[in-house]
Amino acid sequence: MYKSLKEILTSAFWFLAGIIILAGIWQIMSLSFSPLILPSPRETLGAMFDLFSSPDARQNFYVSAGRALAALMAVTIMGLGMGVVAGLYPWLEALMKPVKDILLAIPPVALTILVIFLFGSGSLQTVGIAGALALPLVYGSTVSAVRTVDRELLEMTEIFNVPRKVRLWDVYLPAVVFSSLPSVLLAAGLTVRLTVMAEVIVGVTVGIGHALSMSRVYLATQEIFAWMLILLAVVLMIEGGLLYIVKKYLLRWQA
Amino acid sequence: MLIFENVTKSFSNRLIVDDLSFKVEDNHILAILGPSGVGKTTILRIAAGTVSPDAGKTQSDRQKIGFIFQEHRLLPWRTALGNIMLVLKGEKKLAPQERRQIGMTMLQKMGLKGFEHYYPAQLSGGMRQRVSIARAFVIEPDLLLMDEPFTGLDLELKASLQKMLLDLLSWHPTTVIYVTHEPRDAVLMADEAIVLAGDPGKITARIKFDCPKEERDQKYIQENTMKLVEQLMTPGV
Amino acid sequence: MGTFTGSLNKYLYLGGVIVVLLGWEIVSLTVAAEALPRPREVWNGLMLLHTNGKLWQHLPISLYRTLMGFGLGAALGFIAGALAGFSKPLYCLLKPLTGALLSFPAVAVVMVGMVWFGMGSTLAVVITALFTFPLVYRSTVEGVRLMDARLLEMAAVFRLSKWALWWNIYLPALATALLAGFAFAAGTAFRKTVMAELLGSHDGVGYAMAMTRFNLETAELFAWVMVCLFVVAGIELLAVRPAHKYLRLWNLPDEKRRGALKNV
Numbered sequence: 001m002y003k004s005l006k007e008i009l010t011s012a013f014w015f016l017a018g019i020i021i022l023a024g025i026w027q028i029m030s031l032s033f034s035p036l037i038l039p040s041p042r043e044t045l046g047a048m049f050d051l052f053s054s055p056d057a058r059q060n061f062y063v064s065a066g067r068a069l070a071a072l073m074a075v076t077i078m079g080l081g082m083g084v085v086a087g088l089y090p091w092l093e094a095l096m097k098p099v100k101d102i103l104l105a106i107p108p109v110a111l112t113i114l115v116i117f118l119f120g121s122g123s124l125q126t127v128g129i130a131g132a133l134a135l136p137l138v139y140g141s142t143v144s145a146v147r148t149v150d151r152e153l154l155e156m157t158e159i160f161n162v163p164r165k166v167r168l169w170d171v172y173l174p175a176v177v178f179s180s181l182p183s184v185l186l187a188a189g190l191t192v193r194l195t196v197m198a199e200v201i202v203g204v205t206v207g208i209g210h211a212l213s214m215s216r217v218y219l220a221t222q223e224i225f226a227w228m229l230i231l232l233a234v235v236l237m238i239e240g241g242l243l244y245i246v247k248k249y250l251l252r253w254q255a
Numbered sequence: 256m257l258i259f260e261n262v263t264k265s266f267s268n269r270l271i272v273d274d275l276s277f278k279v280e281d282n283h284i285l286a287i288l289g290p291s292g293v294g295k296t297t298i299l300r301i302a303a304g305t306v307s308p309d310a311g312k313t314q315s316d317r318q319k320i321g322f323i324f325q326e327h328r329l330l331p332w333r334t335a336l337g338n339i340m341l342v343l344k345g346e347k348k349l350a351p352q353e354r355r356q357i358g359m360t361m362l363q364k365m366g367l368k369g370f371e372h373y374y375p376a377q378l379s380g381g382m383r384q385r386v387s388i389a390r391a392f393v394i395e396p397d398l399l400l401m402d403e404p405f406t407g408l409d410l411e412l413k414a415s416l417q418k419m420l421l422d423l424l425s426w427h428p429t430t431v432i433y434v435t436h437e438p439r440d441a442v443l444m445a446d447e448a449i450v451l452a453g454d455p456g457k458i459t460a461r462i463k464f465d466c467p468k469e470e471r472d473q474k475y476i477q478e479n480t481m482k483l484v485e486q487l488m489t490p491g492v
Numbered sequence: 493m494g495t496f497t498g499s500l501n502k503y504l505y506l507g508g509v510i511v512v513l514l515g516w517e518i519v520s521l522t523v524a525a526e527a528l529p530r531p532r533e534v535w536n537g538l539m540l541l542h543t544n545g546k547l548w549q550h551l552p553i554s555l556y557r558t559l560m561g562f563g564l565g566a567a568l569g570f571i572a573g574a575l576a577g578f579s580k581p582l583y584c585l586l587k588p589l590t591g592a593l594l595s596f597p598a599v600a601v602v603m604v605g606m607v608w609f610g611m612g613s614t615l616a617v618v619i620t621a622l623f624t625f626p627l628v629y630r631s632t633v634e635g636v637r638l639m640d641a642r643l644l645e646m647a648a649v650f651r652l653s654k655w656a657l658w659w660n661i662y663l664p665a666l667a668t669a670l671l672a673g674f675a676f677a678a679g680t681a682f683r684k685t686v687m688a689e690l691l692g693s694h695d696g697v698g699y700a701m702a703m704t705r706f707n708l709e710t711a712e713l714f715a716w717v718m719v720c721l722f723v724v725a726g727i728e729l730l731a732v733r734p735a736h737k738y739l740r741l742w743n744l745p746d747e748k749r750r751g752a753l754k755n756v
Contacts, residue, residue, distance in 0.1 A: 010580070010581070010584075011580070011584045012584075013584075014580075014581045014582075014583075014584030014585050015584045015585070015587055015588060017584075017585055018584060018585040018586060018587060018588040018589065019588045021585070022588060022589060036607070037607055037608060038608075091504055094504030094505055094507070094508060095504060095507060095508040095511060096508060097504075097505055097508055098505065098508040098509045098512050099508070099512060102721065105679065105720075105721055105724040105725065105728075106683075106717065106720060106721060106724075107682070107683040107686040107687060107698075107720050108683065108687065109683075109686060109687045109690045109698065109701070110686065110701060110716070110717050110720050113690075113701055113702070113704070113705055113713060114713065114714075114717060116705065117705075117710055117713060118528060152324070152326065152328050153328055153330060155305060155328075156322070156324065156328040157341075158305055159303045159304070159305060159320055159322045159400075160320070160321075160322070160341075160342040160345070160390075160394065161318075161319070161320075161345050162341060162342060162344060162345055163344060163345050166341065166344045166345070170330065170333070170341055170344075171330060174330075174332045178332065189595065192597070193595075193596075193597040193598070196597040196599060196600070197597055197598065197599045197687075200599045200691075201599075201690070209599070212599065212600055212603060215603075216603050216606075219607075221604065221607055224600060224603055224604055225604070227600060228596055228597075228600045228601075228604075231595075231596065231597055231600070232592055232595050232596060235595040236591075236595060252374070253331055253332045253333075253374040253375075253376060254331070254376060
């Protein structure tokens with residue numbers, strides 16, 4: 001998979017070109033529409049700057065970030081934990097499959113309203129919704145990881161009389177964690193998006209979802225755009241950053 | 256001494272091995288030859304204890320079994336040293352530092368000084384197999400099982416690994432079962448060879464090599480290799 | 493760690509469903525009806541939707557929008573994906589666009605969409621198309637780029653004509669890529685439609701669910717959720733399963749693993 005420098009540069013060139021073209025189209029089109037409908041890139045950047053300097057907006061950001069993080073941690077711990085157990089006991093997995101399927105199939109907004117009915121509207125519920133919707137991914141991925149642990153390695157440990165505990169910590173767990181890592185990465189971006197969605201529909205009083213609702217009410221379209229770009233940057237940084245950390249440290253041993 | 260007595264084994268209603276009997280003297284090397292699928296690996300698995308025979312018995316009160324696999328079977332996420340220490344973790348009498356020391360020494364014996372902290376992905380195929388060999392010996396096994404460990408290696412590498420193996424065996428003699436489909440390897444390394452053939456697998460030939468290994472010259476090797484080849488091509492003659 | 497036969501799995505699945513239903517029944521008995529209605533009540537609610545016409549008033553609209561949006565998005569995604577699969581520059585060019593579309597929170601896009609298209613069918617169709625497009629695109633692109641290089645080498649060695657190349661290698665690759673992406677995006681499409689309707693429509697399943705919130709009609713909400721699940725199950729059985737069957741027939745990896753790429 002070794003890419004020549006030339007390949008990397010050409011790809012980067014076209015990628016940047018894509019961004020520039022998009023920005024250009026955006027700029028041109030924004031000229032023919034009012035800022036209420038399509039704010040220009042400059043207006044959006046201005047709105048972003050305003051958001052950065054506004055303590056309220058920053059608070060919204062941090063609150064949402066906290067919720068997303070909480071959801072992600074819950075999803076990772078529960079997903080890995082439940083996944084390992086279900087992976088080892090197929091009857092448990094089969095038993096939980098209906099719930100997993102429902103969570104995957106249900107429109108997120110439907111689950112959101114359901115949760116509102118059952119548990120009310122609030123910060124915790126938001127985290128719960130985001131977590132519940134992202135959980136099946138990590139869970140499913142972990143179950144699959146447990147199933148596909150290299151049998152040959154396990155046979156080797158059996159022949160060499162490696163103690164049970166060592167087998168668990170040195171063979172099983174690493175294999176499972178490394179296999180399900182991609183899904184955790186995926187879940188990271190997903191929880192951000194889901195948190196925002198839940199915030200909007202639940203109608204929380206603080207958070208990015210709240211800010212979006214407010215912007216909509218006041219027809220501050222440039223603010224909506226600004227938040228979208230901020231969120232885009234955040235998701236990219238999370239996915240890119242996490243990916244980098246994972247590749248560099250956890251997956252050192254890969255070729 | 257390792258004894259197989261009237262061993263029979265089937266997998267999913269297919270008879271793999273039927274009424275097989277053989278003996279391996281202590282600290283002798285037995286080579287098992289035969290075509291693919293005849294049951295050589297099954298025999299190894301029975302000897303290793305991961306598979307139980309349907310009938311017959313094996314006599315082997317061996318506690319420590321070393322196995323050198325065809326595909327190295329090293330943990331990809333552990334260094335060479337880490338892989339060796341993994342199999343030492345069962346030895347409760349050893350302190351961690353001792354295990355580490357033993358591992359380092361073993362790796363150095365295999366000519367891997369300086370590579371102890373490399374991951375398998377960073378090592379060449381020959382080096383990985385050396386780690387695998389080191390792993391099998393580091394536990395000071397009572398029984399060493401080898402399943403075509405030199406497949407896919409070039410001749411030069413294979414020769415050096417075989418020499419290394421024989422050196423290790425003179426340092427720590429143990430009973431060995433060596434499965435291979437290369438007759439020449441059997442003549443080079445083993446004290447006795449049996450040939451399996453047929454479906455289910457049965458022993459069609461037993462050949463002892465009484466000449467000490469150091470004295471086996473080209474003529475001896477060629478003659479006996481031909482004998483084995485004949486047996487493999489025309490079983491039972 | 494054993495493996496179970498297929499039929500045992502089905503029984504356990506059924507067992508799981510029964511456990512869920514039982515748990516539901518028990519919990520609902522201890523809780524007020526406004527919070528968690530009993531399964532029987534939800535079933536009645538479902539029947540009620542059917543008899544008072546609400547089901548037939550809203551569901552067809554949602555299905556129509558899903559179909560339209562999906563068709564539009566998939567068509568564009570397929571064409572763009574096919575082109576980008578063969579052209580590295582185009583692939584890089586489109587990467588920012590498709591990457592962004594997959595990373596935006598859907599609610600924000602819906603809000604902007606409401607400003608542009610107002611409320612109603614156009615919005616829902618556009619939103620659905622907007623989120624179907626990148627999924628089908630990505631699937632198609634990967635299908636093309638992962639085209640077995642060895643087959644291509646074989647074709648070159650045997651000097652296959654351009655026509656033969658297209659018919660025997662390119663087209664099947666495209667078809668399977670389309671099938672894979674299509675199957676996966678179909679379920680997502682309906683979920684996006686419902687979201688768009690919830691926020692910006694006066695009819696459709698999404699709207700109906702939003703209304704139950706204001707009327708505090710718990711049973712009706714649950715009934716609508718059932719409807720949604722049935723629709724997704726229907727899509728899965730009618731579209732996804734057959735698609736996967738064909739993919740497996742041709743020994744190609746189906747997108748079951750990629751089911752993880754769910755988006756809001």
